[in-house]
Amino acid sequence: MMKLTAFRIRNFRSIVDIGWQNISPDNITCLIGQNESGKTSVLEGLKVFYTGVISEDVLRSDLTLPEISCRFSIPKGWLLKITDNQPGPELKELLSGLTYLELTRSWIQDLSSVIKVSGEISQYLDSLEDAWRIYLGDVIVKLQEEMKITENLEADLLKITEEETSIKSKFLQNEGKGLYFRLFGKKSIDSKNSKNVQFPGLKNQLNELKKNKEEIGNILIKKQTLKKAGEKWQKLKEKCKLLDNHLNELSDKLEERHQKMTLLMRPLDDESDLEWTGVLNDYRKTRSELDSKITELDTHIAFSGYIIEGSNEVEAETKVKEIIQSYRSKYNSNMLGKKYFEYCPVFELFEDFGSLLPNRIDMEDIVTGNVNVEGYKAARNFLSLAQLDYSFFQQPSSRILKQKIENLNNSLTRNFHDFWQQSIGRNNKINIQFELDHYSAAYGNKAGKPYLEFWIKDEGERLYPKQRSRGVRWFLSFYMELKASAGITDKQIVMLVDEPGVSLHARAQEDVLKVFEDIKDKIQVIYTTHSPHLVEINKLHRVLAVQRDDLDSLRSTTRILDPLRLAAASPDTLTPLQSIMGNPMGGEGFTSRGVNLIVNDTGSFYILNAIIILMGFKGKVFLIPSTSVSSIPLLCNILMGWGMEFAVLLFENDEELHIAELLKTTVFTTDNGGRELLIRMPVTFLNSEDLLSTLDFKNHVLYSREGITVSNSKYIREKEIPRNFILSRFLSNVKEGKISAKDFDEETLENFRLFIDLVKGLK
Numbered sequence: 001m002m003k004l005t006a007f008r009i010r011n012f013r014s015i016v017d018i019g020w021q022n023i024s025p026d027n028i029t030c031l032i033g034q035n036e037s038g039k040t041s042v043l044e045g046l047k048v049f050y051t052g053v054i055s056e057d058v059l060r061s062d063l064t065l066p067e068i069s070c071r072f073s074i075p076k077g078w079l080l081k082i083t084d085n086q087p088g089p090e091l092k093e094l095l096s097g098l099t100y101l102e103l104t105r106s107w108i109q110d111l112s113s114v115i116k117v118s119g120e121i122s123q124y125l126d127s128l129e130d131a132w133r134i135y136l137g138d139v140i141v142k143l144q145e146e147m148k149i150t151e152n153l154e155a156d157l158l159k160i161t162e163e164e165t166s167i168k169s170k171f172l173q174n175e176g177k178g179l180y181f182r183l184f185g186k187k188s189i190d191s192k193n194s195k196n197v198q199f200p201g202l203k204n205q206l207n208e209l210k211k212n213k214e215e216i217g218n219i220l221i222k223k224q225t226l227k228k229a230g231e232k233w234q235k236l237k238e239k240c241k242l243l244d245n246h247l248n249e250l251s252d253k254l255e256e257r258h259q260k261m262t263l264l265m266r267p268l269d270d271e272s273d274l275e276w277t278g279v280l281n282d283y284r285k286t287r288s289e290l291d292s293k294i295t296e297l298d299t300h301i302a303f304s305g306y307i308i309e310g311s312n313e314v315e316a317e318t319k320v321k322e323i324i325q326s327y328r329s330k331y332n333s334n335m336l337g338k339k340y341f342e343y344c345p346v347f348e349l350f351e352d353f354g355s356l357l358p359n360r361i362d363m364e365d366i367v368t369g370n371v372n373v374e375g376y377k378a379a380r381n382f383l384s385l386a387q388l389d390y391s392f393f394q395q396p397s398s399r400i401l402k403q404k405i406e407n408l409n410n411s412l413t414r415n416f417h418d419f420w421q422q423s424i425g426r427n428n429k430i431n432i433q434f435e436l437d438h439y440s441a442a443y444g445n446k447a448g449k450p451y452l453e454f455w456i457k458d459e460g461e462r463l464y465p466k467q468r469s470r471g472v473r474w475f476l477s478f479y480m481e482l483k484a485s486a487g488i489t490d491k492q493i494v495m496l497v498d499e500p501g502v503s504l505h506a507r508a509q510e511d512v513l514k515v516f517e518d519i520k521d522k523i524q525v526i527y528t529t530h531s532p533h534l535v536e537i538n539k540l541h542r543v544l545a546v547q548r549d550d551l552d553s554l555r556s557t558t559r560i561l562d563p564l565r566l567a568a569a570s571p572d573t574l575t576p577l578q579s580i581m582g583n584p585m586g587g588e589g590f591t592s593r594g595v596n597l598i599v600n601d602t603g604s605f606y607i608l609n610a611i612i613i614l615m616g617f618k619g620k621v622f623l624i625p626s627t628s629v630s631s632i633p634l635l636c637n638i639l640m641g642w643g644m645e646f647a648v649l650l651f652e653n654d655e656e657l658h659i660a661e662l663l664k665t666t667v668f669t670t671d672n673g674g675r676e677l678l679i680r681m682p683v684t685f686l687n688s689e690d691l692l693s694t695l696d697f698k699n700h701v702l703y704s705r706e707g708i709t710v711s712n713s714k715y716i717r718e719k720e721i722p723r724n725f726i727l728s729r730f731l732s733n734v735k736e737g738k739i740s741a742k743d744f745d746e747e748t749l750e751n752f753r754l755f756i757d758l759v760k761g762l763k
Contacts, residue, residue: 002072002101002343004494004524007049011064013041014548016557020071024542025665027520030535031528031560033546034572038558039528042546043349043496046070046526049105050347052113056258063258069104069118072344082343085330094124103337103344109254110283116337125333135323136298139305146308147230150223157216164209167202225313229304236297243290250283299324345492345524348485350500356477357382359464363393363436363450379452381480382434384487386412393436393450401436409433419479419514430458430472471503479515486519497527501534509533532579540577540637541666545569563667564677566643577641594620595762596639596646597679600629600656604688606727608649608755610734611691614741615756629655636667647677647762653686653713679758687713689727691755693747700739701730 005025010017015038023029031039048054049068058066079095080087087095102119116122220227257276302323306316358375365373366380383389386408395401413431420430433455439446456468456476465473478500485493501509510533516525528546529535535543541563547570550556561569566577599605605625612621624639624646626632632648639646648663650656660678668678685691689701689712697712698704708715716723733739741749 001074001078002345002492003074004070004345005073005100006071007046008069009042009045010067011060012045012048012066012068013058013060014038014556014558015041015045016060018042018558018560020069021544021560021562022669023524023526023544024539025669026539026542027524028516028539028542029524029526029544030542031526031544031546032530032535032573032576033528034570035530037546037548037573039546040498041558042560043498043526043528046494046496047347047349050344052105052115054107054111054113056111059258063255065107065109067104067106069102070344071119072101072103074099074101079340082339083331083336084339087331091121091124091331094120101340103341108287109251110280111258112284114334114337115341116333117340118333121336122333125331125336129332132298136301139301139308142308143230143233143301143304146223146226150220150227150230153216153220153223157213157220160209160213160216164206164213167206167209170202226304226307229300229307233297233300233304236293236300240290240293240297243286243293247283247286247290250279250286253279254283345494347494347496350478350481350495350497351377355381355481356473357454357456357465357480359466360451360453362446363452366452378477378480379454381484382454384484385415385480386434405434405436415483416476416479419511419518420475420508430456430468432456432476469503471505471508474503475501475508475511478512482515482519482523482525486522492524493522494524494526497525499529500527501529501531506531506533530576532576535576537641538634538637539666540640541669543577543640545573547573563640566640569643574641574643577643591620591622591644594622594645596624596644597621597759597762598624598626598632598635598639598646598648599688600632600649600651601625601627601724603723603727604649606724606731607688607691610727610731611752611755612759613734614739614744615752617756617759619760619762621759621762629659632659633662633666636663640667647679649679649681649758651681651685651687651690652683676761679761681758682754685751686711689713689716689723691748691751693745693751696744696748700733700743701726 004023006020006022008018008020009015014036031042033039044058045066045068048058048066049070054066076099077096079098079101080092083095086092098120100119102117102121103115104118105113105115107113117125257279299320302320303316305323306319307313311319355377356375357378361373361375361379364370365376366383370376388408392404393401395404409432413433416432417429435453435455436450437453438448438450441447454465455462456465456472457463465476478497482495485495501512504512509531513534513536516527519525527534543563543566545561545566546558547561548556549559561573566574599608602625605623608623612623624635626635636646636648648667650660660680663678689697692701692712694708694712698706698708701712702721710718715721730739741752744752
């Protein structure tokens with residue numbers, strides 16, 4: 001269900017950020033560029049997007065960690081079907097309407113990774129998270145205010161207690177302490193002590209202090225739960241801070257380690273280095289603990305909010321669950337990313353000579369899936385192409401089994417010949433064969449056990465695969481790998497192929513393209529090449545040019561130019577294209593100094609050039625006539641191959657409407673920097689001559705007094721008028737000054753201005 005449509009790679013080897021790059025909609029994408037431009041890095045980046053496994057050698061010198069995103073097309077409503085549990089109404093509406101999905105894999109300091117959804121889904125989830133953070137922030141402000149109030153009340157209580165103690169001490173200092181006893185309701189030894197008059201109003205003052213003390217005490221009793229919540233919040237916050245500081249210290253150690261291992265080119269997981277293993281385990285443990293504490297802290301803050309509002313602890317616990325559900329989705333970007341990644345196509349990097357067909361392989365190794373034995377993968381591919389399993393070899397009749405094997409050999413060879421066109425000599429083509437045999441007694445423990453033996457034979461020789469040329473072995477391995485993968489129906493595959501056919505003759509390289517074409521409906525292919533024989537002239541919408549920002553420095557970063565930006569590519573980058581297309585400067589009418597505007601035919605070339613002259617337009621736009629509407633895509637490919645700026649002007653007739661849709665899916669599929677390069681004239685204009693009013697067309701083009709009741713273009717067709725001749729004459733008269741802008745009516749001039757405004761957008 002998921003089809004790769006675009007990718008973005010950041011912080012990977014020579015790549016800082018290539019931006020979103022669309023791949024060809026017909027499932028074959030070709031990366032061209034010089035050595036060290038970053039083509040292989042693109043393939044490896046896509047591979048690790050799928051596996052998640054990297055080492056220090058992919059890190060940039062500043063040790064920034066990679067982030068790789070892929071965009072997939074999906075059927076509308078499919079995301080909702082595969083999402084477990086019923087999402088909320090807003091998320092449900094979003095998922096049901098999406099026709100694409102973005103997944104991003106990012107790495108952290110220990111070089112482990114997480115996969116998450118990005119794009120519109122993550123933007124929605126992030127908005128919920130932002131709202132949640134704002135809510136928690138508001139609660140924290142209130143909690144801090146309440147804690148400050150509590151601190152002030154406790155300070156007031158302490159002050160009152162001190163004042164009370166001070167007053168009582170004065171009584172104790174009074175001789176006879178008579179007043180003290182009277183104030184507290186006790187009989188004094190000397191009730192007539194005249195010195196009592198020294199403390200007028202003290203009893204009232206003490207009573208007032210007692211009253212205030214009781215009031216503050218009652219308030220503090222009510223705030224005990226809130227105080228406890230505040231104290232816990234402070235402890236959790238301090239714990240998170242300590243964990244975060246420790247994590248930063250460990251991150252610094254990991255960064256030092258990455259720098260060291262990048263220089264030494266040693267693997268990340270060196271178990272013999274106990275100190276390193278300890279740091280790595282501590283980092284992972286601390287990170288997990290910090291995530292847990294942050295979640296606990298957030299929950300406690302929300303809990304404290306309800307305590308502030310007057311809820312008891314039980315009520316607050318219940319309400320916290322409700323508020324979390326209202327502010328936060330039951331999903332997050334990581335949860336959905338992990339879920340949707342289960343349906344992601346498999347990204348496979350073709351292993352070149354890692355899956356060559358062996359001379360012989362034991363049947364036991366095939367049955368048990370012994371991937372470590374030489375040639376296992378190639379043998380499995382071979383049997384997959386032959387649609388064989390172990391039960392096939394259980395045929396009790398040796399004669400019948402041999403006949404079936406012979407039939408299969410003939411069938412496999414015929415299929416292979418469809419893609420391998422080369423011959424040894426004039427007509428001697430190679431054949432692929434396999435045989436079932438058993439070990440003799442001379443092989444000891446293997447005696448009597450079955451094995452498969454493979455041959456690549458021709459009319460002159462019967463040779464083992466290893467006895468054949470490097471090119472034949474490579475192509476056979478390549479053919480079997482891709483064809484076997486195309487036969488897999490339970491998963492989608494994106495095949496990544498680095499420099500296919502480097503050992504092949506030019507004709508055999510063209511055979512590689514035939515294999516790509518054969519499997520493209522089942523497998524998406526992204527490959528790199530320097531060879532002009534692996535680039536099709538009629539399908540340059542498949543090409544992405546890869547080069548460095550600074551062509552003179554290997555320290556510069558990689559960037560990718562889509563087909564519409566090939567004009568910015570260096571000559572060396574475009575070498576494969578220019579090798580098959582020649583020198584563009586030899587083509588009359590083409591320009592590298594402006595924008596080439598492709599028009600539907602020669603007649604439109606004449607009349608539109610006349611309009612440009614009449615309106616005095618001085619922009620660097622050069623009209624290129626196509627031989628016919630159907631040839632426009634080929635002309636686009638030629639200009640792309642030459643690295644020239646171009647656009648296409650189309651009118652509103654059935655044939656050009658069809659071409660417009662074709663160009664959208666093959667040529668104009670990428671970002672063009674905000675310029676509209678597929679220019680569509682309004683519906684009233686069926687062809688270029690319709691830009692003139694019928695009166696002006698009759699007076700300045702036809703030179704006829706006959707009335708016109710249909711469009712100019714239809715009139716030319718119906719009357720079978722030689723269109724190119726009359727429009728060429730019109731251009732000549734304009735160039736010679738026989739016709740000027742003042743000779744046309746306002747309707748015609750308005751149409752001319754419309755065309756010029758469209759052309760101005762190309763500058």
